Amino acid sequence: MANIEELKKLSTQVRRDIVRMVHAVSSGHPGGSLGCVEYFVALYKVVMKNNPSAFTMDGKNEDLFFLSNGHISPVFYSVLARSGYFPIEELKTFRKLNSRLQGHPTTHEGLPGVRIASGSLGQGMSVAIGAALAKKLNNDNCAVYSLHGDGELQEGQIWEAAMYAAANKVDNLIATVDYNGRQIDGDVDDVLSLGSLKAKFEAFGWTVLENNNGNDIESVLSYFEKAKALIGKGKPIIILMKTEMGMGVDYMMGTHKWHGSSPNDEQLAKALAQLEETEKDY
Amino acid sequence: MKKYTYTEKKDTRSGFGVGLSELGKSNPNVVALCADLTGSLKMDAFEKENPDRFFQIGIAEANMMGIAAGLTIGGKIPFTGTFANFSTGRVYDQIRQSIAYSGKNVKICASHAGLTLGEDGATHQILEDLGLMKMLPGMVVINPCDFNQTKAATIAIADYEGPVYLRFGRPVVPNFTPADQKFEIGKAVMLNEGTDVTIIATGHLVWKAIEAGEALAAKGISAEIINIHTIKPLDTDAILKSVLKTKCVVTAEEHQMNGGLGDSVAQFLIRNKPTPQEYVAVNDSFGESGTPDELMTKYGLDTLDIINAVEKVIKRK
Numbered sequence: 001m002a003n004i005e006e007l008k009k010l011s012t013q014v015r016r017d018i019v020r021m022v023h024a025v026s027s028g029h030p031g032g033s034l035g036c037v038e039y040f041v042a043l044y045k046v047v048m049k050n051n052p053s054a055f056t057m058d059g060k061n062e063d064l065f066f067l068s069n070g071h072i073s074p075v076f077y078s079v080l081a082r083s084g085y086f087p088i089e090e091l092k093t094f095r096k097l098n099s100r101l102q103g104h105p106t107t108h109e110g111l112p113g114v115r116i117a118s119g120s121l122g123q124g125m126s127v128a129i130g131a132a133l134a135k136k137l138n139n140d141n142c143a144v145y146s147l148h149g150d151g152e153l154q155e156g157q158i159w160e161a162a163m164y165a166a167a168n169k170v171d172n173l174i175a176t177v178d179y180n181g182r183q184i185d186g187d188v189d190d191v192l193s194l195g196s197l198k199a200k201f202e203a204f205g206w207t208v209l210e211n212n213n214g215n216d217i218e219s220v221l222s223y224f225e226k227a228k229a230l231i232g233k234g235k236p237i238i239i240l241m242k243t244e245m246g247m248g249v250d251y252m253m254g255t256h257k258w259h260g261s262s263p264n265d266e267q268l269a270k271a272l273a274q275l276e277e278t279e280k281d282y
Numbered sequence: 283m284k285k286y287t288y289t290e291k292k293d294t295r296s297g298f299g300v301g302l303s304e305l306g307k308s309n310p311n312v313v314a315l316c317a318d319l320t321g322s323l324k325m326d327a328f329e330k331e332n333p334d335r336f337f338q339i340g341i342a343e344a345n346m347m348g349i350a351a352g353l354t355i356g357g358k359i360p361f362t363g364t365f366a367n368f369s370t371g372r373v374y375d376q377i378r379q380s381i382a383y384s385g386k387n388v389k390i391c392a393s394h395a396g397l398t399l400g401e402d403g404a405t406h407q408i409l410e411d412l413g414l415m416k417m418l419p420g421m422v423v424i425n426p427c428d429f430n431q432t433k434a435a436t437i438a439i440a441d442y443e444g445p446v447y448l449r450f451g452r453p454v455v456p457n458f459t460p461a462d463q464k465f466e467i468g469k470a471v472m473l474n475e476g477t478d479v480t481i482i483a484t485g486h487l488v489w490k491a492i493e494a495g496e497a498l499a500a501k502g503i504s505a506e507i508i509n510i511h512t513i514k515p516l517d518t519d520a521i522l523k524s525v526l527k528t529k530c531v532v533t534a535e536e537h538q539m540n541g542g543l544g545d546s547v548a549q550f551l552i553r554n555k556p557t558p559q560e561y562v563a564v565n566d567s568f569g570e571s572g573t574p575d576e577l578m579t580k581y582g583l584d585t586l587d588i589i590n591a592v593e594k595v596i597k598r599k
Binding site for chain 1: 334339347353378379
């Protein structure tokens with residue numbers, strides 16, 4: 001059983017990493033990163049069977065994760081580093097010249113833990129399906145996880161992938177939507193409403209789980225457990241996970257404005273004052 | 283002029299289909315994906331022989347490229363099949379990010395390229411695909427000339443680790459490449475040694491270059507003819523060696539003049555050995571409906587166009 005207090009402490013530290021990383025280079029995407037901290041911590045620390053110290057691209061007999069909304073790279077990098085994929089101090093190279101921690105994740109610089117480039121939206125579900133099909137061909141019973149932004153679902157390729165996964169019973173895939181309701185230009189409902197995501201995915205033939213507490217680590221864990229119990233039942237699985245963009249930093253919450261903006265020195269101090277240093281800062 | 287003969291005309295796409303079927307038997311990691319064009323791409327045999335390793339994607343090419351990228355994670359060697367237009371322009375960003383930038387071992391196999399698609403018209407006659415693909419860092423670009431060479435290329439690219447664009451076509455054309463000729467990626471094939479002009483051709487224009495060479499020989503012009511089946515990486519050694527001898531060059535391709543084989547050759551020569559060059563290529567135009575032969579004539583890609591280009595470039599020496 002996971003130690004919930006330890007996971008919560010790690011989540012706070014990951015939030016510190018995120019705001020420090022984007023502040024250091026005056027760029028990056030803190031809002032969505034902060035909202036997905038519990039998802040990443042639960043996935044990498046508890047849910048997935050993986051092997052951080054001996055990363056291989058093929059990941060045979062391991063669970064795999066694909067980040068489709070690549071702009072939330074800060075949370076991805078922080079959790080990968082704090083799970084042992086690469087040195088924590090490397091977080092200080094984020095978005096800098098000659099770094100493996102590119103603005104958007106890539107395999108190109110050989111960063112352990114990353115299996116596909118993402119950033120141009122809408123592509124990760126197709127890739128995750130391909131990896132899931134390879135697992136079936138290899139008689140590998142491990143699962144494939146993917147994360148998508150809600151705004152990202154405006155991309156047509158997502159729905160090509162959704163149609164394919166259900167029609168072909170890709171039932172070793174657990175996708176999750178970061179359902180924070182916000183995107184760069186504003187609220188998703190104002191930019192291009194998604195309508196009922198639950199009805200849409202169900203109509204496409206997926207099993208849909210709705211977690212309205214995506215920033216509660218225990219809730220995130222329980223929904224992963226529910227989803228895992230559905231693996232192998234003939235349908236792809238998706239968790240619609242409500243989160244708060246900017247979670248953990250008061251002035252970044254309740255708005256879309258911190259989707260792709262970084263805090264200044266004063267704002268950083270204000271953010272860090274709300275986030276205890278539970279593990280050592282990088 | 284060396285004599286070339288053929289016993290039958292065959293389509294290059296069938297060379298792909300036969301090569302893929304052989305790979306299905308010899309390499310258990312090879313998988314194939316198709317976007318509702320299995321018959322057109324001649325992938326039926328592979329599908330029938332390897333139902334577990336064949337993925338019918340439906341009319342969703344973007345998804346196909348992403349799934350192919352994902353299949354490489356786990357050691358598969360995916361071959362995607364659809365028309366050249368839908369293999370490149372339609373899915374450029376998917377190829378760029380999920381395949382090329384991600385360094386995935388995907389073989390993008392594209393049929394019905396160029397004007398010789400014929401009656402379907404310009405919507406399907408892509409003449410920009412070689413340029414689009416060769417601009418992607420790390421992408422290998424191959425355009426074989428006949429059935430035997432397409433079959434050999436299909437088999438060869440499975441052993442190469444990295445993304446490849448393999449382009450072929452719909453019409454039946456002379457099948458003259460020896461069936462046992464080894465296909466080496468990036469290695470030009472010398473078809474005829476000559477002294478007066480170098481003709482560098484790719485794809486369907488290779489046979490027309492041979493026809494042109496025979497006609498030129500009758501006029502007393504000795505043409506060196508090189509089949510460049512690999513546009514990237516370009517066999518620059520073969521090109522340089524030839525133009526040092528002939529001192530002029532004609533490039534011939536079923537593609538836009540902008541960004542195709544001719545531009546690759548020119549880019550190399552201008553930096554290493556500036557040489558008079560003429561292009562046989564489509565001059566900044568879309569195609570139209572018509573028979574393949576009519577279109578090749580109207581858009582200046584015929585044997586006579588190569589002959590005219592040779593006579594012009596020789597005067598510029």
